[in-house]
Amino acid sequence: MIRFALCMSFLFAGATCALAQDAPVTEPNDPVPAQSANDGNEGAGEKAEASESSPPPAEQTPKQDQESKPEAKPEAKPESKPESKPESKPEAKPESKPEAKPEAKKEEVAAEANGQKTMAPIGYTDTPQLPGQPWRVHDLRRPRPRVVTPGKRQPSDPPSDAVVLFDGKDLSHWGHQDNKVPGGYVPARWTVKDGYMEAARGTGYLCSLENFGSCQLHLEWAAPAEPKGDGQGRGNSGIKFWGAFEVQILDSYNNRTYADGQAGAIYGQFPPAVNATLPPGQWQAYDIIFECPEFDSSGKLIEPAYLTVFHNSVLLHHHRELTGPTGRGNSQYGSHPPGGSIMLQDHGNPVRYRNIWVRPL
Numbered sequence: 001m002i003r004f005a006l007c008m009s010f011l012f013a014g015a016t017c018a019l020a021q022d023a024p025v026t027e028p029n030d031p032v033p034a035q036s037a038n039d040g041n042e043g044a045g046e047k048a049e050a051s052e053s054s055p056p057p058a059e060q061t062p063k064q065d066q067e068s069k070p071e072a073k074p075e076a077k078p079e080s081k082p083e084s085k086p087e088s089k090p091e092a093k094p095e096s097k098p099e100a101k102p103e104a105k106k107e108e109v110a111a112e113a114n115g116q117k118t119m120a121p122i123g124y125t126d127t128p129q130l131p132g133q134p135w136r137v138h139d140l141r142r143p144r145p146r147v148v149t150p151g152k153r154q155p156s157d158p159p160s161d162a163v164v165l166f167d168g169k170d171l172s173h174w175g176h177q178d179n180k181v182p183g184g185y186v187p188a189r190w191t192v193k194d195g196y197m198e199a200a201r202g203t204g205y206l207c208s209l210e211n212f213g214s215c216q217l218h219l220e221w222a223a224p225a226e227p228k229g230d231g232q233g234r235g236n237s238g239i240k241f242w243g244a245f246e247v248q249i250l251d252s253y254n255n256r257t258y259a260d261g262q263a264g265a266i267y268g269q270f271p272p273a274v275n276a277t278l279p280p281g282q283w284q285a286y287d288i289i290f291e292c293p294e295f296d297s298s299g300k301l302i303e304p305a306y307l308t309v310f311h312n313s314v315l316l317h318h319h320r321e322l323t324g325p326t327g328r329g330n331s332q333y334g335s336h337p338p339g340g341s342i343m344l345q346d347h348g349n350p351v352r353y354r355n356i357w358v359r360p361l
Helices: 002-026 031-053 055-115
Strands: 163-166 174-177 185-187 191-193 196-198 206-212 215-222 237-241 245-249 284-291 301-303 306-311 314-321 340-344 352-360
Touching (some): 163 206, 206 352, 215 237, 245 284
Antiparallel strands (some): 163 352, 174 185, 174 206, 215 284, 237 245
């Protein structure tokens, strides 16, 4: 043990001397050696520092690159992807939703268009002003008559002094105007069957071969049982006195049109007081009193025409003064002979007639 302690003391002393010999190199108190030593050590220190400092930048640059790369990658990729995805998804969804709505609208428009293929005007705003009235001819804004349901039993048999123009058998009292011979007539071409006659499209007005002045007229008519068209294109015909003064025939059962053009109207001048039209296919009756206009020898108007109209026994017009020949043109009176033909209009619709008789007044 004593020998071991001595050996350790010698070793400790030797180490202390070695450290003492190296001390002048590291301490700055010795001027000359310290400067030379410092100069050399500074270069070495700089080299050491450079060697120690150089690796960190090399290590930092990859770190920065690594840091910048992941930052760029997550920023570019995640940001672009989520931004593009949410933008595309919401855009696609709202676009698909509004596309569905217009399609529905298109279907509705198509359905409306299918239902309105033959849609006729229900009024006008650019027609002539009616004399003494605030309305125009076929005025869009003119109120429509209210609906009245007629009684079920209608008087129809002709009185003893009546001229029967159609009894369901033939058209011997009727003809069509001859375009080649003024005032002449050609044989009637309307269809007769089952006790009625039916308007034939393209044949023109059916005219009574006898002329009448002021008179009482009874006739019965029926629009087609299966309605086709609408407005003025549905069950349209008419009765004209003297070829100039028309009482309208039209299927006005749930069929909107201008007020002065519906069933029972004095066409283009006065709407009926009410709408007494029966459903399509049912027989309806007109009883009309026509008072013809009067003129002096020079053709000047002395007395205008008047109309009293019953539709299915419901009064539509009572001694209504006419402003002139009826129609859209709002014509003025002109000189007429003392009598004229009673005319049934061919308007292209298969309207039926029966039991027509006249009483001259």
